[in-house]
Amino acid sequence: MRTAITRAALLLFCAGLLAATGPALAEEAKPEPKxxxxxxxxxxSKFKQLQKAFxxxxxxxxxxxxCHTEAxxxxxxxxxxxxxYLNPATNQKLGKKNVLNNxxxxxxxxxxxxxxxxxxxxxxxxxxxxxKEENVDCLVCHDTTGNYRKVPGSGGQAxxxxxxxxxxxxxIVKGIDLAKISQKVGKTSRDTCGGCxxxxxxxxxxxxxxxxxxxxxxxxxxxxxxxxxxxxxxCATCHKTxxxxxxxxxxxxxxxxxxxxxxRGKPGSGxxxxxxxxxxxxxxxxxARLNNHATKIACQTxxxxxxxxxxxxxxxxxxxxxxxxxxxxGKQFVKRDEKKRIIYESRKGDFKLGENVVPEYAWFNGxxxxxxxxxxIEKGPQRxxxxxxGGSAADGKSxxxxxxxxxxxxPYDPVNKTLVTPHTTGPDGYxxxxxxxxxxxxxxxxxxxxxxxxxxxxxxxxxxxxxxxxAPKNKALGCADCHSKQSRLAGITGIxxxxxxxxxxxxxxxxxxVLLTLLGVLGHGALRIVTGRKH
Amino acid sequence: xxxxxxxxxxxxxxVIAGTAxxxxxxxKRGRIYYRSVCTSCHAASPVGSINPSTKTKAEWTAYLQxxxxxxxxxxxxxxxxxxxxxxxKSGNKAAEKFADTPDAELAADIKAFLxxxxxxxxxxxxxx
Numbered sequence: 001m002r003t004a005i006t007r008a009a010l011l012l013f014c015a016g017l018l019a020a021t022g023p024a025l026a027e028e029a030k031p032e033p034k035x036x037x038x039x040x041x042x043x044x045s046k047f048k049q050l051q052k053a054f055x056x057x058x059x060x061x062x063x064x065x066x067c068h069t070e071a072x073x074x075x076x077x078x079x080x081x082x083x084x085y086l087n088p089a090t091n092q093k094l095g096k097k098n099v100l101n102n103x104x105x106x107x108x109x110x111x112x113x114x115x116x117x118x119x120x121x122x123x124x125x126x127x128x129x130x131x132k133e134e135n136v137d138c139l140v141c142h143d144t145t146g147n148y149r150k151v152p153g154s155g156g157q158a159x160x161x162x163x164x165x166x167x168x169x170x171x172i173v174k175g176i177d178l179a180k181i182s183q184k185v186g187k188t189s190r191d192t193c194g195g196c197x198x199x200x201x202x203x204x205x206x207x208x209x210x211x212x213x214x215x216x217x218x219x220x221x222x223x224x225x226x227x228x229x230x231x232x233x234x235c236a237t238c239h240k241t242x243x244x245x246x247x248x249x250x251x252x253x254x255x256x257x258x259x260x261x262x263x264r265g266k267p268g269s270g271x272x273x274x275x276x277x278x279x280x281x282x283x284x285x286x287x288a289r290l291n292n293h294a295t296k297i298a299c300q301t302x303x304x305x306x307x308x309x310x311x312x313x314x315x316x317x318x319x320x321x322x323x324x325x326x327x328x329x330g331k332q333f334v335k336r337d338e339k340k341r342i343i344y345e346s347r348k349g350d351f352k353l354g355e356n357v358v359p360e361y362a363w364f365n366g367x368x369x370x371x372x373x374x375x376x377i378e379k380g381p382q383r384x385x386x387x388x389x390g391g392s393a394a395d396g397k398s399x400x401x402x403x404x405x406x407x408x409x410x411p412y413d414p415v416n417k418t419l420v421t422p423h424t425t426g427p428d429g430y431x432x433x434x435x436x437x438x439x440x441x442x443x444x445x446x447x448x449x450x451x452x453x454x455x456x457x458x459x460x461x462x463x464x465x466x467x468x469x470x471a472p473k474n475k476a477l478g479c480a481d482c483h484s485k486q487s488r489l490a491g492i493t494g495i496x497x498x499x500x501x502x503x504x505x506x507x508x509x510x511x512x513x514v515l516l517t518l519l520g521v522l523g524h525g526a527l528r529i530v531t532g533r534k535h
Numbered sequence: 536x537x538x539x540x541x542x543x544x545x546x547x548x549x550v551i552a553g554t555a556x557x558x559x560x561x562x563k564r565g566r567i568y569y570r571s572v573c574t575s576c577h578a579a580s581p582v583g584s585i586n587p588s589t590k591t592k593a594e595w596t597a598y599l600q601x602x603x604x605x606x607x608x609x610x611x612x613x614x615x616x617x618x619x620x621x622x623x624k625s626g627n628k629a630a631e632k633f634a635d636t637p638d639a640e641l642a643a644d645i646k647a648f649l650x651x652x653x654x655x656x657x658x659x660x661x662x663x
Contacts, residue, residue, distance in 0.1 A: 144563075146658055189563075217566055227628075229567060229631070
């Protein structure tokens with residue numbers, strides 16, 4: 001019995017050995033092609049430059065640049081690096097460095113926190129060196145492990161070893177294995193882009209409405225292109241890069257693309273991120289009538305019926321004027337709704353959240369003008385626009401677009417009549433002190449703009465064209481969504497939409513023709529019966 | 536008898552070691568399978584969905600090693616197998632997409648996602 005068991009075990013051992021060494025033996029007998037990584041042309045774990053411990057992000061970048069000699073220079077030219085953009089149409093200097101919004105308002109005096117989403121290391125104040133190559137952060141876009149972390153409040157630094165941060169605080173931030181992460185770099189992904197773009201406005205889904213973490217592995221119903229088990233597009237599939245510059249812009253969007261499908265090498269090609277760049281200007285093969293709609297209606301209008309439909313709410317309103325309350329113990333507090341979602345924070349004020357939000361619609365021609373810190377504003381019954389979107393039915397350049405319209409109430413300077421840039425983050429920021437005038441004084445100083453010392457609040461509004469979360473075609477809007485008395489396009493002017501609109505003359509004329517036709521048919525039939533004639 | 540035990544254990548370890556050294560687990564593929572196959576089924580049953588962040592890395596490792604599903608009624612590995620994927624692929628796109636992925640690779644992918652998404656993992660994760 002014992003011999004039998006030993007024999008069986010020996011047999012099993014041999015089988016195990018064979019299974020483990022099998023491929024090698026098979027290779028001797030019949031050469032097989034070696035396993036090839038199909039997502040990259042280089043296995044970075046084989047590079048000596050990356051086979052060492054890295055204490056910081058810039059050390060990794062130096063190693064990357066030994067081979068990718070032009071990469072940092074390319075990055076230095078982009079909006080992702082400069083956070084600055086000169087709009088040629090309006091001559092406005094935009095970019096995150098210059099614009100304000102009605103979410104967290106501005107990066108001024110908050111750089112150390114906000115630049116956690118900068119593709120660089122060390123931008124914590126206005127002294128950041130934008131020319132230094134090793135300040136470029138390669139890993140934030142090219143990490144495939146999902147383990148890369150920039151340390152909040154550090155100006156976007158990544159620590160490769162345990163580090164006391166903030167210095168002198170006694171708090172230790174655990175280092176991450178930068179060598180392992182750098183050895184596994186690859187193409188950008190929904191996760192890397194989403195690390196920042198899903199979390200705009202300070203949290204998951206807060207800002208965009210059509211971008212949140214549900215888009216990391218979306219189902220077809222949520223996004224027909226990014227469907228993780230279907231087409232599986234990454235962001236870069238549409239936002240095609242050229243020399244590290246990512247196509248597609250919120251500051252100068254392409255509202256109407258009449259250039260048709262983009263062909264490689266075709267001169268004068270436009271924005272590769274538009275729907276038309278792939279689908280062309282007449283995408284509806286079965287229902288040609290819909291192609292007529294596509295001359296006035298953006299694809300997104302019908303194909304994104306609602307946004308924030310991945311189970312993550314988006315902020316729809318933010319009232320900063322109610323911030324600053326404390327509890328009986330003088331401590332900051334939060335309030336949650338029945339779904340445990342935060343709807344009030346002492347440091348931020350009241351929020352309204354939305355899921356499955358039906359967009360608002362507007363004519364849009366791609367022209368965007370921002371209200372900047374240097375612009376005068378008037379507090380009145382109308383909300384102050386943070387961005388003004390151009391467009392009308394008559395200009396020949398506009399399409400009807402779906403929008404997330406975000407409404408806020410934010411601090412402003414009632415004497416100088418300007419918006420303001422409060423310093424919110426850090427120990428002396430508003431979120432910690434709850435003192436507005438000091439926070440605004442510091443922020444405006446950082447922005448190089450005057451502040452009177454007086455603080456009031458103004459109602460503002462900001463529009464975000466919606467372009468992600470494209471539903472499958474069977475979930476697109478139907479005729480009655482617009483052609484009805486309860487039309488989604490109720491606020492759209494300058495165009496006649498049958499059923500939504502009534503014109504007495506047109507209606508009388510139309511119904512008269514129908515009535516006369518009916519009378520003609522009935523009269524003709526009656527005559528045939530009376531006269532007994534066949535013809 | 537002692538020799539038999541040593542040889543048998545050696546055989547299993549040799550196979551596991553051989554697989555482990557040859558394959559670099561893809562946590563993203565594991566995430567898709569976990570969410571599209573495991574969660575979609577669990578969400579519909581009385582058990583409900585199970586977030587990776589509800590267990591620690593050690594708990595997930597022990598659970599996968601024990602290979603007992605539904606308190607031992609069947610195996611976890613059975614739900615990762617090619618045979619199971621073939622059975623459900625007409626109604627499950629993830630199973631269809633990964634129909635030909637070797638069992639060991641897919642199991643390693645799922646484990647990588649669960650360890651990463653565990654309560655004490657690098658990125659505690661939910662089902663959605």
